């Protein structure tokens with residue numbers, strides 16, 4: 001009887017009005033309504049788009065991605081010819097974007113930390129120089145920096161033909177107008193830097209994963225190096241244990257050196273490692289590897305520009321660590337640079353990481369300025385040539401935005417994982 | 428440039444209430460101004476002169492259109508476009524007509540949904556190298572680095588040419604003509620390739636034109652002409668017949684100087700129809716009766732436009748070649764005004 005009464009009690013019975021008046025349901029109701037409205041808006045936009053495209057006699061589809069691209073790309077990190085598909089060209093562009101983005105983030109972080117720390121230096125000259133660097137780079141648009149580095153690289157360096165020694169020149173005892181540097185292994189020309197390229201006589205071959213070849217020799221080499229580092233860390237741990245038990249630290253530096261370098265050297269020797277040195281042919285240097293000026297200019301500009309912002313973040317992070325920490329470290333007898341690396345920086349990291357993430361995202365998106373110096377990244381292939389040759393503006397633009405979005409989400413989630421690991425542990 | 432591609436894409440999608448397919452002619456008349464997509468700057472074809480006025484072979488056709496549609500050759504606004512942005516600019520309605528060294532191809536007709544209404548210059552793709560490189564044929568370019576404007580037909584022809592001749596090359600894809608010239612002159616590439624007319628025009632503006640040679644091989648057909656959007660046939664007709672008016676004028680010996688006099692005195696029925704003295708040719712297109720007379724008076728006939736901008740007396744020094752009238756062994760041929 002009582003049970004039945006309770007279930008009949010007002011409030012347990014659901015009425016439609018409760019969706020609005022009952023605080024238990026209200027927020028849910030509002031969310032559902034907003035979601036429906038948002039869905040309708042998206043549907044309207046899509047429908048409108050499709051209709052307008054139809055009115056212009058155009059369709060929306062991605063079939064063109066599987067057609068022959070027909071154009072060539074200078075810098076290709078994965079195999080590509082003009083017979084490859086537009087999708088393949090997209091991948092080549094994506095690789096070119098990623099390589100600049102990754103190297104850029106690493107370089108900018110290094111520059112940023114060094115400059116950020118030096119800006120706080122007690123040395124007046126050093127700290128002022130760093131301030132000038134930060135202010136100059138932060139306040140001039142990135143595109144100008146890219147061009148400012150790119151143009152002189154091309155205008156000042158010699159042409160490949162300037163390296164040529166003809167028979168008449170030999171007879172007359174004349175020197176060529178330009179010559180290679182570093183024991184005749186590196187040529188700097190108006191097109192880029194031709195450097196020696198590591199080659200193996202007995203390579204381990206490659207495996208294709210989803211059309212992207214992975215070089216087994218490189219993977220094996222990385223595995224060997226990784227194993228060496230691991231073995232080295234074991235040795236150090238043993239040494240520390242001995243030190244803690246006996247008070248005497250055993251001498252291990254020669255063991256470390258041996259374990260770090262010997263396996264790698266033996267491995268390379270076994271595979272027949274040698275360097276292929278670039279050689280002048282009719283128009284260009286061939287053999288070796290060509291690092292294009294556009295790549296160099298883009299990378300340096302991105303590093304110096306973003307580095308200036310990161311320096312400010314690092315400086316703010318250091319200043320956020322209370323002065324007492326430094327004084328306590330000094331009282332314990334730690335020298336200033338040990339204090340910085342052991343006490344201050346680890347604590348500053350907590351403040352530094354979140355704004356650092358957005359700098360990494362900025363840098364990654366800024367790689368799309370590469371088109372200004374003829375660097376064919378994702379913007380240059382998918383969003384440039386493919387878009388133009390196929391006339392599929394909407395498809396290409398949407399796909400490109402999606403890809404940049406995915407890259408950015410990956411970067412920020414990786415950085416968030418790292419952020420969690422350095423966060424203050426609350427116990 | 429990036430922004431224009433992006434907004435262009437959105438506008439094509441119809442997210443912005445953009446230009447509709449139909450009635451460009453009415454829009455131009457209502458606006459009182461013709462918007463013409465031109466080059467970012469190619470001497471002789473389309474470039475602003477020292478005082479900021481646009482001049483050139485392609486520009487003249489825009490001016491002729493201004494005269495025939497609006498009665499005033501100065502009521503034309505020129506929008507500079509690169510190889511990459513030009514078609515988006517046209518598709519999105521940013522420009523009414525694109526007259527900018529653009530090659531007529533099947534893909535551009537269909538996938539891009541454009542109409543090439545005429546061919547005002549029959550061209551082909553060539554190569555330019557520095558004289559001291561010692562190259563005399565494009566077939567010797569194996570292994571060379573080649574500067575190429577991105578978003579052009581020439582980009583695809585280049586790949587085909589090297590492939591069919593079993594040669595390799597390194598492309599440097601450049602956004603526009605001036606940057607291509609700068610990189611070529613700096614030595615970032617051994618050869619610059621584009622339409623032969625464009626090469627001649629570029630060479631004319633280089634510091635020492637004599638030290639560059641245009642190689643004899645022409646590796647493609649590049650019929651260049653004015654482009655409009657698919658679906659607005661009336662506007663296409665207006666552009667096409669304004670162009671043919673200039674061509675017919677040359678055939679009939681009508682020039683900017685004598686057009687009034689010919690209109691008053693000629694007894695040739697086609698000339699009378701062309702100049703609006705007789706019949707209703709203009710009205711059939713939605714133009715004034717004397718529309719074509721105004722166009723000829725404003726810029727001169729096709730031959731005059733050619734000689735004044737790119738002809739042999741100019742630094743660019745192009746011969747009429749394929750672009751001579753059909754009566755003189757060329758390909759330029761206008762259908763009858765009837």
Ligand SMILES: N[C@@H](CCC(=O)N[C@@H](CS)C(=O)NCC(=O)O)C(=O)O
Pocket residue numbers: 465466467468469508509510527528529530576578579580581602603604605621622624625626649651
């Ligand atoms: N005809 C080719 C090439 C057109 C093209 O880009 N031409 C160059 C040189 S002939 C040009 O007009 N450049 C000037 C500029 O970039 O503004 C096409 O339609 O794709």
